[in-house]
Amino acid sequence: MAYGIQLPVQSQSTIYAEDWEAGAGPADLVEIARTAERAGFEYIACCDHVAIPRRLAAAMSTVWYDPVATLAHLAAVTGRVRLLSHVAVVGLRHPLLTAKQYATLDHLSGGRLILGVGAGHVEEEFTALGADFRNRGSVLDxxxxxxxAALGPEEFPEHHGKVYDFEGLGQRPRPAQARVPLWVGGSSPAAVRRAALKGDGWLPQGDPRDRLPAQIARIRELRERAGIEAPLTIGAISEPLYVGTPAWDVGRRTLTGAPEALAESLRAYRDMGVHQIQVRFRCRGRAELTDQMTAFGAEVAPGLDRG
Incomplete structure (x- = not known):
């Protein structure tokens, strides 16, 4: 079972941001990305919002780094770790623009992109950019x-749909990968169906452990009915983690303890049919975070596939 991390600093919603992130910046992101690579993380991930309305700013903050610029910056200081948009709200942009940005990122990084996509939820953001909020689900489909089509091998991609129509327009460079993995984010019935029928992977959003088995069963049922035999990467977001015994209050939902105890707890995701987990660590600063990441990679990760 692979493991990845949503980067801190680049998005600072009060739901998950730690206090130290408010004063952090590019140097911190670089060191965290390099630590992720050294510690065997499969991917580093970056969120996507263009503009946050005042009514949501207190909860969401307005700190949302651009995912393409951020991942490209970190691609230049790493060599293996994959680059995940979790998730790109692609309905805010024309698909040829999205394809141009992410194809270039894949090309420059040597084929490390995983394109995670989602429907989005901030109406004012869609309105300001002239995008269709009400029909964002069907637009995302x-x-x-x-x-x-636009991220495939053809220099002149072609698509004819209800919203977008293009042909005879060339885009180079092409992605380095023959097929860019496309993971679908969301846990609503529509998102689960979209992941099952259109995705290479599923990125659930906030599903607790007890909900995941039913969601995974639904995905498998939908794919079987549709006759889809290709593999699908099932993801999960773990509870917050702290490797060892914390000397401070990390919150009652945080999983703490010895590495083998944490590995045993996380193996429950594997047993449900999860292929990759996204982990997040409680920490009071960059040094504590990188120490936690290093400990996880060295001491917890080897036990994820044990038993």
Whole structure:
């Protein structure tokens, strides 16, 4: 079972941001990305919001780094770790623009992109950019089809849909990968169906452990009915973690303890059919975070596939 991390600093919603992140910046992101690579993390991930309305700013903050710029910056200081948009709100942009940005990122990084996509939820953001908020689900369905074409091998991709129509327009450089993995984010019935029928992977959003088995069963049922035999990467977001015994209050939901105890707890995800977990660590600063990441990679990760 692989493991990855949503980077701190680049998005600072009060739901998950630690206090130290407010004063952090590019140097911190670089060191965290390099630590992720050294510690065997499969991917580093970056969120996507263009503009946050005042009504949501207190909870969401307005700190949301651009995912393409951020991941490209970190691609230049790493060599293996994959680069995940978790998730790109692709309905905010024309698919040819999205394809141009992410194809370039994949090309420059030597084929390390995983394109995670989602429907989005901030109406004012869609309105300001002239995008369709009310029909964002159906638009996303078509966006996935259009992006499959635009990120494929053809220099002159072609797509004819209800919202987007293009042909005879060349885009180079092409992605380094023959097929860019496209993971679908979301846990609503529509998102689960979209992941099952259109995705290469599923990125659940906030599903607790007890909900995941039913969601995974639904995905498998939908794919079987549709006759889809290709593999699908099932993801999960773990509870907050702290490797060892913390000397401070990390919150009652945080999983703490010896490495083998944490590995045993996390193996429950594998047993449900999860292929990759996204982990997040409680920490009071960059040094504590990188220490936690290093300990996880060295002491917890080897036990994820044991038993």
């Amino acid at each position: 078509e966006q996935i089809d259009a992006l499959r």
